[in-house]
Amino acid sequence: MTQQIELDIGGMTCAACANRIEKKLNRLEGVTATVNYATEKARATVPAGVGAADLIAVVEKTGYTATEPKAATAAAERVSDPLRVRLLVSAALSVPVIVLAMVPAWQFTYWQWLSLTLAAPVVVYGGWPFHRSAFVNLRHGAATMDTLVSLGTLAAFGWSLWALFLGDAGVPGMTHPFELRAGTAGDAIYLEAAAGVTTFLLAGRYAEARAKRRAGDALRSLLALGAKTVTLVDGREIPADRLQVGDVFGVRPGEKVAADGVVVDGASAVDQSLLTGESVPVEVGVDDPVTGGTVNAGGRLVVRATRVGADTQLAQMARLVEEAQDGKAAVQRLADRISGVFVPVVIALAVATLGYWLGSGAGTTAAFTAAVAVLIIACPCALGLATPTALLVGTGRGAQLGILIRGVEALESTRRVDTILLDKTGTVTTGAMTVSRVVPEPGWDSAGVLRLAGAVEAPSEHPLGRAIARAAAAGAELPAVSDFRATAGVGVRGVVEGAAVEVARGAGDTAETWVELRVDGTVRGRIALADAVRPTSAAAVRGLRALGLEPVLVTGDAPAVAEAVAAQVGVTEVIAGVLPAGKVDAVKRLQARGRSVAMVGDGVNDAAALAQADLGVAMGAGSDVAIEASDLTILRGDLTAAVDAVRLSRRTVTIIRGNLFWAFAYNVAALPLAAAGLLNPMIAGAAMALSSIFVVANSLRLRRFKPAVFDATAAE
Incomplete structure (x- = not known):
């Protein structure tokens, strides 16, 4: 088993000093070390049995000083x-x-x-x-x-x-x-x-x-974003670093969220600009996730901590930037x-x-x-x-804009890629199904169809049902449902206002998902649902082409659905109906044809393809597995950030x-x-x-x- 050890190095006056220390550390059996002259730090992967004291001894024998990292202080800022x-x-x-x-x-x-x-x-x-x-x-x-x-x-x-x-x-x-x-x-x-x-x-x-x-400065400002204290729901105020997973705490208007968590009470708008670069606050309510370091811009929130300390997204961001x-x-x-x-x-x-x-x-x-x-x-x-x-400057500036660069190899890869695979769901689209249209039968209106369908779908946990219930509740108060039953792969049924109401999968335009509303056994209307395309996806595709990258849409959805989305955003090449292994094969096929491939995705099913690609780009709202497998992580839920990530990476390499x-x-x-x-x-x-x-x-x-x-x- 190996572990990571970081040291602050003193006494270095030039790059040759860093090279010399690095060589000495790497002579230790099983140790792989890098020494950065600019940051005055050494980072080493060491085997079991080798500790920080062993590394410090080597550095000191080489003629320099080394200590384990300490929290930054005002005195450190006056080091010069x-x-x-x-x-x-x-x-x-x-x-x-x-x-x-x-x-x-x-x-x-x-x-x-x-x-x-x-x-x-x-x-x-x-x-x-x-x-x-x-x-x-x-x-x-x-x-x-x-x-x-x-x-x-x-x-x-x-x-x-x-x-x-x-x-x-x-x-x-x-x-x-x-x-x-x-x-x-x-x-x-x-x-x-x-x-x-x-x-x-x-x-x-x-x-x-x-x-x-x-x-x-960018990294230090990132590290300073976290809240210093937090108020628990019982009224006690404690240091933020003592917060435990499962603790419930309050966030007043204007306060920073102390840790990653889930809202258990309240609704507000959260300003995420310091983390993601996104200027528009995001509305959150019960069951919505919030990220430590963001600012509550509206009403009071009660949050249950799910990640604290080094596990928070803010800490992971800082670690990625430093690495x-x-x-x-x-x-x-x-x-x-x-x-x-x-x-x-x-x-x-x-x-x-x-x-x-x-x-x-x-x-x-x-x-x-x-x-x-x-x-x-x-x-x-x-x-x-x-x-x-x-x-130091490029990765810090990227962090300010919600772009995390995993390493210099990722920067160099951006200059070579010529093809970029875009996962559809959650990347080009929002990843959330929404009602796109309602087609009532004669004698019925759209509002009536949606009202009954929403009522019977209200208890459902299915994404389609939740989307219908959400759309219906936005227009009217929903009546109660009794005798509710859900049949997997078929639909739901129940009694609403004395009538037997059923919502089931139905036929329709294959570019959308359709359900039928049946009342007492008779079809009264059809509802179409679609995964909405992000408003900026088409502009992002144009931006990627301007950088010399040819976009390709890849998805597990049916070809007709994929073609419809591709047409909306201006992508001409589509790979549809593929499983996760198929996405990996798609990357390999393109690479075999001599293309250098980037992959943009957000889900667990994208992780293997992200790892296979010459450049993996993860949407930060996605899964941890996808982010771990990627070279660049975009914290903004916006494909245009991928354009900025490529531009910044290429610009950094040009400066180097x-x-x-x-x-x-x-x-x-x-x-x-x-x-x-x-x-x-x-x-x-x-x-x-x-x-x-x-x-x-x-x-x-x-x-x-x-x-x-x-x-x-x-x-x-």
Whole structure:
């Protein structure tokens, strides 16, 4: 038996740190672990006998810290405050150093000694996180991006100390110009490079930390949706986390529903927008389900809890979103493999650059500055942020819109699918039978037929009977029925107002289900029932086609019923009269023809097909089995959300690929420039920091993703 363990990881400063911890954890027998640099979490599947303490010990031996997750606190939100102080101090001290180096006219007699006084605290105090990380990794025989930063800044500072105390740079009145490319003067000092690089990188890391917090805002807001307290029907107020299954509690107007449950008394409108993105409140009454975290917008409700704590839909949503953020795109896994060998390669390249410039007779200064620029420009932090930040923002934004993305593999699948199978009942249609028309016999009217049929169906539990009773009760008060009898597969009968009334299956238009009303043995009218098509289904079909997906309707209903529904929504290909196994076969047949298939469904009978499809999309109002088998879950009872799910998923993958392209392109373009002596180390440091900020800022664009606007009345 296996179990899931999650840890908060401390001390990571770049993607290489995450990769190293991940490798160490995966060396434990039977352990499968992923470490996310963006969320600073490790998630592992471990066998029996392996616990959190074992994983923590491995992480600590690797040179980092690990703890079991704790509830978020206000202090956690201020986690970057020490980094902010370090940045502000470094910036205040670095600015004069940089200005003096860049403006020769301001270089007074002993300016270089003032620069040393100001730069030393920046290199030591400001750069301490980089130096510490580099030292810890060195003790374990590893090198990370921090190794490059620490080597580069200490080398620039060390060279400056040598030039000041043992060379000519300390001579009173010494001046030298600032150059964008590597310097060549024998008395050159690089205090501005050492201080500037440190400050720029601290600024980049601070901006990155803030951006990561912003990227996780959606998940934190999701976790904060739950009610904190709940009032039981006996008047006691208790913390919501102490609520038990079966407890009955009240929900006043404006209050949040404390847990998933069923209404046992009262009627109201419930605002589900924070969970599903649906702006219109849903009317609920006795026996209707309600979801924890939604808001009671009307009258008082009394609810019996059916799911509490980690079993609620809200908790499951948060868990799905967190798990999705741990995934890695295929292209990111390639980037991880590259970054794993990148640092040693860069160090070797820096040594080669130093040797080349020394051998070419360009001078020690030029050789040294080119090598330092190589070390600093090469830090591939942006590579490590490319996938995690985009996933963090994309999955969080999806949760706000009622779209749950199970993992990065689901995102990648949306780019490949070209065919989408739509289950009819509960997906394209509402899944609830309604009276579509009443055809009375001569001498009778529709209201009279529906009134008697509703009366005799009132005690029935059959979906058709409940639909008839519901429609009849909406128009008039129903008379009482006596001697009620129901015959499975035939119909119901009883005595209403002294007459023998029977409702039984009858013939009619095969696109609808028909029943006959017989009074004292004589047919007095026919009632047609149909599963109503959702108002937005036709618009959703048009939206799916616009994304390059060919819709196919699949159902267990008769072909005539399926064809009628397909005609209403604009679907041309129909697969009807199939059992659950037939839906799986339909998916397999399409896949055998070279199609990449998505499946949208909501019921237990759809679960196997959802699992077989290249992309499974579950309607969240459906069964838990269907949701478990799917890759995407739509919490809105609206097929247009499937269009938004595909759009958001494709957009997220596009952002990930764009991030990785620019991160790679940056390093590929910058390294030759640095090795050729065309970059001042300080400019290299600024460029490296900006590359990470660019990747995070590019990911944050997903926060502005808007649902598509559909015209439900437009013709196909």
